Amino acid sequence: MRKSDELAAVLRRLMIAIAEGDAATVRGMISRQAETLLIGSDVREWFYGVEALEVITAQTAVAPGWERTFHRLEAYEEGRIGWAAARSTVTFQNGDIFNARHTAVFRLEDGVWKLIQIHASQGITADRDWFGVDMPYSLGELVDSLGDDLDRDLASRFDTSSVALLISDIEDATDRSVEYGDVIWNDVVQRHFGDLTNHCSQPWNRGQDHGRRRANCIRHTPRSGPSCD
Numbered sequence: 001m002r003k004s005d006e007l008a009a010v011l012r013r014l015m016i017a018i019a020e021g022d023a024a025t026v027r028g029m030i031s032r033q034a035e036t037l038l039i040g041s042d043v044r045e046w047f048y049g050v051e052a053l054e055v056i057t058a059q060t061a062v063a064p065g066w067e068r069t070f071h072r073l074e075a076y077e078e079g080r081i082g083w084a085a086a087r088s089t090v091t092f093q094n095g096d097i098f099n100a101r102h103t104a105v106f107r108l109e110d111g112v113w114k115l116i117q118i119h120a121s122q123g124i125t126a127d128r129d130w131f132g133v134d135m136p137y138s139l140g141e142l143v144d145s146l147g148d149d150l151d152r153d154l155a156s157r158f159d160t161s162s163v164a165l166l167i168s169d170i171e172d173a174t175d176r177s178v179e180y181g182d183v184i185w186n187d188v189v190q191r192h193f194g195d196l197t198n199h200c201s202q203p204w205n206r207g208q209d210h211g212r213r214r215a216n217c218i219r220h221t222p223r224s225g226p227s228c229d
Contacts, residue, residue, distance in 0.1 A: 001077070007106060008084055010075075010106065021063055021065050023060040030052070030057075034048065038056055039120070105117040
């Protein structure tokens with residue numbers, strides 16, 4: 001999968017066409033496949049195929065138009081399929097503001113990217129009462145949740161005085177994942193992590209260089225276990 005500036009531009013063009021009421025452009029960018037899916041921010045908006053095409057086209061034609069400011073836009077593609085996501089602010093003519101989030105899936109049809117799925121939602125702040133507990137919403141909040149005395153908290157959880165970071169790699173991973181396919185490749189990855197866990201959790205003598213042994217448990221091929229120096 002690779003980053004796609006082309007597909008990001010396609011989603012931008014689609015969203016601008018909707019904001020400007022350009023129904024003809026919107027209609028031309030949507031796939032005619034029966035499985036095409038539109039999920040809007042309104043609870044009633046969940047449409048497939050022809051209905052999805054006609055509803056979004058009709059909504060675009062009658063909407064009074066609005067201003068859209070993009071804050072984030074990214075897209076990726078692999079073969080004939082790609083996905084894109086956007087975060088934007090919509091300002092309606094009456095001054096109301098909508099914090100919009102869109103995800104979309106596109107498919108190459110006769111050399112042209114066509115929309116086959118789109119989901120729109122409004123970003124809001126989660127209410128603590130929904131879950132009954134405080135939920136972390138960033139890495140910083142997750143670290144803060146460990147408490148003021150991080151060292152003492154970690155020591156109470158793990159029987160160790162040090163933390164080691166292990167970086168592992170599967171030889172020729174990119175080519176092998178394509179060759180084996182998703183099912184077999186998933187099995188290879190799971191065996192890789194299982195072998196590493198089993199090997200690196202084995203007891204050793206105090207005289208051994210623990211850090212070196214852990215750091216070198218990184219070479220693995222689908223046909224053999226990890227090789228450690």
